[in-house]
Amino acid sequence: MAKSISFQSRNRDSEGSSNAAVLPPDSELLVKQMRGEYRVKSPGLQPLWDEARRLAREIGEVRFEHVRRELNKEADRLANEAMDEASRAT
Numbered sequence: 140m141a142k143s144i145s146f147q148s149r150n151r152d153s154e155g156s157s158n159a160a161v162l163p164p165d166s167e168l169l170v171k172q173m174r175g176e177y178r179v180k181s182p183g184l185q186p187l188w189d190e191a192r193r194l195a196r197e198i199g200e201v202r203f204e205h206v207r208r209e210l211n212k213e214a215d216r217l218a219n220e221a222m223d224e225a226s227r228a229t
Contacts, residue, residue, distance in 0.1 A: 161201075161202050161204055162201060162202070162203050162204070164203065164205070164206070164214065166205075167205045169203070170203045170204070170205045172188060173188075173191065173192070173195070173203045174203055
């Protein structure tokens with residue numbers, strides 16, 4: 140089952156009339172990869188990263204901000220649920 144990602148959209152003031160999508164994953168590695176600070180080394184993840192970057196460009200301004208897992212209980216619950224589903228499927 141696919142999970143949706145929720146994010147905040149913030150409007151800038153009148154000086155810059157664009158929206159910024161703020162994505163708060165609890166994976167610091169993911170944040171650094173999406174910011175371009177780290178490379179995606181896994182060949183299996185590269186197409187997913189490419190698609191995520193393409194979607195971020197379509198949205199416009201996107202900020203990836205790390206949120207520690209203990210401060211993001213919903214993300215932790217969804218991650219655990221996905222891992223449980225994956226282990227049952229194998």
